[in-house]
Amino acid sequence: MKKRMKGIICLLCTCMTIITLPSWAVYAENGQIAEKTFQLATPSEADRDTEDNEVLEEEKETCVDLESGLETDGKMDEDLREATPSAAEEKPKAAPIILPAKIGVTATAFSSLGDIWDAWAGKTSFEFLSENQGEGTKEKPFLIKNREQLMGLSELTAMGMMVPESGETKYAGDYSGCYFALGGNIDLQGVDWIPIGFYRDSSENSGEVPYPFSGEFDGNGYTIKNLKLYSFASYNNVGLFGAVLDAEIHDMAIIPDGNEIKGKDRTGVVAGYAENSRIRNVTVKNAYIRSSGIAGGIAGEVRGTVIENAICEKMMIDATGGTDVIYVGGIAGIASDSYIVDSNVSTGDGTTARIQGTGYIGGIVGYQNAAYIYNTHVSGTIGGYRSTAIGGITGRYAAGKLKVARFEGTIGNSQLGSLAREGTFIGARQGAATNFNYIEDVAFLYADSESKISSNVCGSEISDDNDYSATRS
Secondary structure, rough: OOOOOEOOOOOOOOOOOOOOOOOOEEOOOOOOOOOOOOEOOOOOHHOOOOOOOOOOOOOOEEEEEEEEOEOOOOOEEEOEEEOOOOOEEEOOOOOOOOOOOOOOOOOOOOOOOOHHHHHOOOOOOOOHHHHOOOOOOOOOOEEEEOHHHHHHHHEEEEEEEEEEEOOOOOOOOOOOOOOEEOOOOOOOOEEEEEEEEOOOOHHHHHOOOOOOOOOOEEEEEEEEEEEEEOOOOOOOEOEEEEEEEEEEEEEEEEEOOOEEEEOOOOOOOEEEEEEEEEEEEEEEEEOOOEEEOOOOOOOOEEOOOOOEEEEOOOOEEEEEEOOOOOOOOOOOOEEEEEEEEEEEEEEEOOOOOEEEEOOOOOOEEEEEEEEEEEEEEEEEEEEEOOOOOOOOOOOEEEEEEEEEEEEOEOOOOOOOOOHOOOEEHHHHOEEEEOOOOOOOEEEEEOOOOOOHHHHHOOOOOOOOOOOEEEEEO
16 A cells, blocks of 8 residues: 655545644645545454455445535545455445335234333333324324333334234324424433334344334434433344334434443444434433444444434443454444444543443444545543554544544553554554555544654554654644
8 A cells, every 4th residue: 555645635525524623633645546446344354354355346426415515526435345255246326215205004914022022011102193193204294292102113113114903903004114203302211212123022132123113213303311221231233223224313312311221233322223324413412332242322333324413422332242343433333335424422531431342442433344434523532451453533444435533532552562453543454455545535634632643543553554744733
């Protein structure tokens, strides 16, 4: 990888917002850039760190409209492909999210839910499906006004968005792809929450969630407080939403109840796993996640997803144990073929209030796997004891772009001695064949002190990874 620096460049792309300019910065500089391809690796491939990555055919990609005034220049993004351990297959472009305008009512019955839901028997409400609380359309979404109705949405999702027809049921129908919205602040009052888009029975725990949430959830600027996720430490896909697919979640704040949020793999406050979805304008406050696998402040893992304008205040994550490699990020544990834009993470105060784990730890994302990270800010302590690699923004880089990032925090001591991989912005990259370029891929990195810039942008210790120029702003 060659990164010859010739002169300071002052333009990133178009209309990139920087909130506050710091004293010290790493800029991308002008130079002749050779076109390159990205390979979208799976977490299992990342563990092998092979230098024999396959070169995939390069295609241009239309930039994602982020609805926040962020503009890209159209040539910056590339179609990314995902390589599986057995073969390399082309990753198709995600279809646009199209939600139905009306409800298709059917009379199809659905089997009852399993043992996970026993504690909620008789405590949920489908009243939000009544005509006086909306129609399920974008113009008139179903309004959820209290705890019991939000519990009802979770139950409805586990039922495949189908209410079976029976003699006593007045809300029978198919509610797939409908629009839902909060009608006010909701206090969950310590109820042991079952995620929206979760398993029906404990026997399904080893597999994928059979019915992810698909539709739109508009928080209308309201707050959900006292979220308690304590009973699913051995389950994957844990969060307010468990698994979401082709969904949009936006405009709300979430405040947990003060207990640890416990999960196995894919644990987050907003969602455990999100695919082909959009999460925007969300704030998480005072959360403490303890997991034995992949974890993130907003979502545990995202794929083909946009996270925009996400704020995590006083975020604490501790991910240890488990049998697989752990990835932890202040926003997402793993981000594949996704965008994370205009987002801010801060940890709490004190030596234990940090984002840490025994794997790859990043202030924004644990594993950047063909993901685009623009305009982010991190403060607080990132990483700690036995962390494999620690980066102020990215724990492990496989492919993607990292531009306009500010780190004002502290990189924790992994106590691994010469094996430590600690970088101010990137902890490590996947291997010598996984190149990044300081003009094309990584640019405009800011820190609040000269020492953070000089200590290493990337902690990989691969030749030339820290061949950059720094300047005082």
